[in-house]
Amino acid sequence: MKTWHRKTILGLTLFYLFFMYSPFLMDIRVNHCSNPFPIFTGPLVENNRLSEAGRLFQGILRGPESVEFHEGYMYTGLEDGRIVKIKDEKITTVARTGTNCAIPHEERKCGRPLGLRKGKDCLLYFCDAYYGIFTMNFTTGISCSNVSLKLLLKLMYSYCIFYSRARIMYL
Numbered sequence: 524m525k526t527w528h529r530k531t532i533l534g535l536t537l538f539y540l541f542f543m544y545s546p547f548l549m550d551i552r553v554n555h556c557s558n559p560f561p562i563f564t565g566p567l568v569e570n571n572r573l574s575e576a577g578r579l580f581q582g583i584l585r586g587p588e589s590v591e592f593h594e595g596y597m598y599t600g601l602e603d604g605r606i607v608k609i610k611d612e613k614i615t616t617v618a619r620t621g622t623n624c625a626i627p628h629e630e631r632k633c634g635r636p637l638g639l640r641k642g643k644d645c646l647l648y649f650c651d652a653y654y655g656i657f658t659m660n661f662t663t664g665i666s667c668s669n670v671s672l673k674l675l676l677k678l679m680y681s682y683c684i685f686y687s688r689a690r691i692m693y694l
Contacts (some may be wrong), residue, residue, distance in 0.1 A: 589639040604624070606620075
């Protein structure tokens, strides 16, 4: 064995023995937290409900991001730029933010709808990561852009802006 191997092993062994058995490290006292863990009651009681859940449309819908419900239909945005509505295992495309594309390397071309919210005016508001904020009429399925692409390109990232019921703006 080479001499530098021996010196390295000897040095590491001495370093280990010094820090494991040195007397000044033996006086460590652990302070226990005096606050007891809260007891959850009501709807916060521990349960196993999520372990009993099943996956819907596994392998059929790719990348659902946000979900919104309207008149018994579930609306979601997919990674290929489509907004789909789902009821009784029937999937219908209602809007598209970009053009048809091959996934995933052309995401910029096909769009990526992220946040979905139903407004008080009964329109579906959604934010696309590449094309901006859109609205869609639930009955006609016609979508239109609310924010120009030039404005979004000036920003580093495009964010969705929604007001909650408590009048808080989320970015």
